[in-house]
Amino acid sequence: MKFGAHLESKIYEPWRSSYLVYNQIKIEMKKRQLDHGWTQTDQLDITQQLESELAKVYRFTETQLKAINQRANQGQVSLNQLMNSSSSSKKEYDALADTFTEILFDVNDLAKFLQLNATGFEKIIKKHDRYTMLDLRSVYRKSMSQQWPLDKLSLQFDVLIVKISELHDVCHLHGNPRSHKQAYNQGEDQTAFERATAKYWIHPDNITEVKSIILFHLPVHVFNQKKQYEEEDMAVSSVYFDNSNFDLYSERLNREDGSESIRLRWYGPLNQDNNNVYVERKTHKAAWLNGKSVKDRFRLKEPQVNPFLAGEYTSDQFAEDLRNSKKGSAESAAMIEENRFVASGVQKSVKDRGLTPMCRVFYNRTAFQLPGDQRLRISLDSNLTFIRENIQDKPQHWKRNDVDIDYPFRSVADKDISRFPYAVLETKLQTHLGQESPAWLTALIESHLVHEVPRFSKYLHGASMLFEGQVPTFPYWLDQFNQDIRKEPVANVGLSRSMSFKPLVNGHHRQSLLLMYEKELNKANTEETFSRSRSLGDFRIFGKNSKLQQEKPHLSINLLDAEKDHQQSNSGAPKDILSRIWNCGTPSSLQFFSRIKKDGKKETSILPRTRSSPERFSRGQIKKTEPKTFFANERTFISWLQFCALLLTVALNLLNNGDHISRVIGAVFIIIASLLSLYALARFQIRSWQLRTNKQVFRYDDVWGPTVLCILIVTALIINFYLRAETLSSTYDTAAAAAAKTVSATKANNL
Numbered sequence: 001m002k003f004g005a006h007l008e009s010k011i012y013e014p015w016r017s018s019y020l021v022y023n024q025i026k027i028e029m030k031k032r033q034l035d036h037g038w039t040q041t042d043q044l045d046i047t048q049q050l051e052s053e054l055a056k057v058y059r060f061t062e063t064q065l066k067a068i069n070q071r072a073n074q075g076q077v078s079l080n081q082l083m084n085s086s087s088s089s090k091k092e093y094d095a096l097a098d099t100f101t102e103i104l105f106d107v108n109d110l111a112k113f114l115q116l117n118a119t120g121f122e123k124i125i126k127k128h129d130r131y132t133m134l135d136l137r138s139v140y141r142k143s144m145s146q147q148w149p150l151d152k153l154s155l156q157f158d159v160l161i162v163k164i165s166e167l168h169d170v171c172h173l174h175g176n177p178r179s180h181k182q183a184y185n186q187g188e189d190q191t192a193f194e195r196a197t198a199k200y201w202i203h204p205d206n207i208t209e210v211k212s213i214i215l216f217h218l219p220v221h222v223f224n225q226k227k228q229y230e231e232e233d234m235a236v237s238s239v240y241f242d243n244s245n246f247d248l249y250s251e252r253l254n255r256e257d258g259s260e261s262i263r264l265r266w267y268g269p270l271n272q273d274n275n276n277v278y279v280e281r282k283t284h285k286a287a288w289l290n291g292k293s294v295k296d297r298f299r300l301k302e303p304q305v306n307p308f309l310a311g312e313y314t315s316d317q318f319a320e321d322l323r324n325s326k327k328g329s330a331e332s333a334a335m336i337e338e339n340r341f342v343a344s345g346v347q348k349s350v351k352d353r354g355l356t357p358m359c360r361v362f363y364n365r366t367a368f369q370l371p372g373d374q375r376l377r378i379s380l381d382s383n384l385t386f387i388r389e390n391i392q393d394k395p396q397h398w399k400r401n402d403v404d405i406d407y408p409f410r411s412v413a414d415k416d417i418s419r420f421p422y423a424v425l426e427t428k429l430q431t432h433l434g435q436e437s438p439a440w441l442t443a444l445i446e447s448h449l450v451h452e453v454p455r456f457s458k459y460l461h462g463a464s465m466l467f468e469g470q471v472p473t474f475p476y477w478l479d480q481f482n483q484d485i486r487k488e489p490v491a492n493v494g495l496s497r498s499m500s501f502k503p504l505v506n507g508h509h510r511q512s513l514l515l516m517y518e519k520e521l522n523k524a525n526t527e528e529t530f531s532r533s534r535s536l537g538d539f540r541i542f543g544k545n546s547k548l549q550q551e552k553p554h555l556s557i558n559l560l561d562a563e564k565d566h567q568q569s570n571s572g573a574p575k576d577i578l579s580r581i582w583n584c585g586t587p588s589s590l591q592f593f594s595r596i597k598k599d600g601k602k603e604t605s606i607l608p609r610t611r612s613s614p615e616r617f618s619r620g621q622i623k624k625t626e627p628k629t630f631f632a633n634e635r636t637f638i639s640w641l642q643f644c645a646l647l648l649t650v651a652l653n654l655l656n657n658g659d660h661i662s663r664v665i666g667a668v669f670i671i672i673a674s675l676l677s678l679y680a681l682a683r684f685q686i687r688s689w690q691l692r693t694n695k696q697v698f699r700y701d702d703v704w705g706p707t708v709l710c711i712l713i714v715t716a717l718i719i720n721f722y723l724r725a726e727t728l729s730s731t732y733d734t735a736a737a738a739a740a741k742t743v744s745a746t747k748a749n750n751l
Helices: 003-010 013-018 022-036 040-084 090-132 137-147 150-172 204-215 247-254 302-310 315-325 330-353 439-445 458-466 476-480 510-524 536-540 562-570 577-584 588-593 627-657 660-693 704-728 730-750
Strands: 196-202 235-242 260-267 276-286 292-301 356-368 376-388 417-419 423-429 495-497 503-505
Touching: 003 022, 003 090, 013 040, 022 040, 022 090, 040 090, 040 137, 040 150, 090 137, 090 150, 090 204, 090 495, 090 503, 090 510, 150 204, 150 356, 150 376, 196 204, 204 356, 204 376, 204 423, 204 439, 204 495, 235 247, 235 458, 247 260, 247 458, 260 330, 276 302, 276 330, 292 302, 292 330, 302 330, 315 330, 356 458, 376 458, 417 458, 423 439, 458 476, 627 660, 660 704
Parallel strands: none
Antiparallel strands: 196 423, 235 260, 235 356, 260 276, 276 292, 356 376, 376 417, 376 423, 495 503
């Protein structure tokens, strides 16, 4: 689909006048180019029109953002009053939560508006440069984008989402805010992380929607609870080290045992007030951990980084400084020894392998995590940018100082920068603590909103883009990098609105979504009663009771729903024809994956279902079919049958009252009517099955049926015309008259 048609299909009608008039400008440029060639007057007119459109979009987005912020502030005031009131009720908190949900949906609509228009400006300027062979892109980026910075507005959406998440979480907890003491801080002296990670790309159209879905289950994790959240708090910068042969790059790409990745990371701007730099080392199948992959890290102050990399500030001196600043407990001593071990290994690698800063990776991160609990952590990195780091004029410094966190880094030369078009979603599960993927997360990562890219690495991608002629080989995902990762929407996944324009999250109202999870908890909880005031995120994580942990559905997920399927298969409930045909073809050989319990009963297959399996969704996740939708399908089926009956009537009339040619045509019409009847029945059954299960195997609208019908009828008419063609000639009439006279004479003689 061309972008002009895509833009037209995505327009939100109340805001139509505020969208970029993409098609109008494109047609105007083509018309002028074909009419008289491109002149300086044309260039001035189009530039002024683009500036006017850019200002219009910017001002509209800014105005809407201010209005949404005002609504959020009013909601915050109402929430504070409710928390200070002694007579507040859960119903009032739920009403406020619904208000914040409405605001969140409006943020999502406005974010899509901004993204759609920003893409439109990029594309129309690209078309202009191709048509006219002039460079308007540089003018747009250096002048117009600085006066009306759409990319700066996008950062305000993230700040607003964090604010809504905090207010929404308090409403879920019914006025009991989470303790800040539980918050996991960036400065926590936790050395090793053992995680199972998975990475996904997210198209810019879906970024805000994915964030909104996640925050209904996990709160946004704010690192510094002592200050108000700002745009700079999202910024994460990392400098990756390698040598001129790209040894670390090659080992990491080939996933060799013991391969490591060394980086220096800091959060927000690096200044006197915030000068913490984290030295991190990722090791694939570390020998000292029996082949497990691990991430180690420790913290330095910015003035210590250069001496540390040069070996002047040794790991022993670092450990001694830690001892002087920490208490002499056994736990602190163990932590200090781990830090010394990691620092020693990093220094050895830098010296022996000749590592220097190569590539800086910048992004704005939104993290989702329960405070104090790292077993399930989700991060979404947007505005991902790669910057060349090995500046030759200052090789002694560990990073270039002409780049801060001023995204989109317009001052950096094009040859030293590469901008990533997608956001990166990363799920991190601490499997050694028993954490598994919750059901809502499984549904999200299998939906149309994300695109899985196994083993994606920011450094590997950045190095391959910035040092294209120097790296020995390229990652596999570069082949799909320029492809459109958007997919057909999956039913009941994402943000939508009901017929009454009420917000729906994954096909459920906010309150029904909450009640659904509470119902699952109450069914599984036999030893401890949980308060209904807990947030949805609390339902995803274990408590301290190990026995209870095994009974929580969000950590021990049965993807096959064996018990329910067994009950349904044994029930005598009638099934439609399609369901019987669909289910009867399962080969018995698949039962090889079932295990036999000690009591002789079969245990459910441990293999997960495919996405096309209709039983993957539980009853609570399947949306109830409205009667009018079913009857619309039935009316369509009856309409086809009416036409078939009419065609059959014509065919029978031709067979009973016509000559030889008429009977041939009648037979053809009978065959067509029979095939159409069977086709209509099949389509009716398929649509009925899709409506019941919310699984779209085929399109609901019939594209090929009417087309084939027209072809068949026209073919039958052509055959009829061909067989009757000789009756149109004058000789046929003479011969027919002679034959009639002969028949009459024969009858007279017989008489």
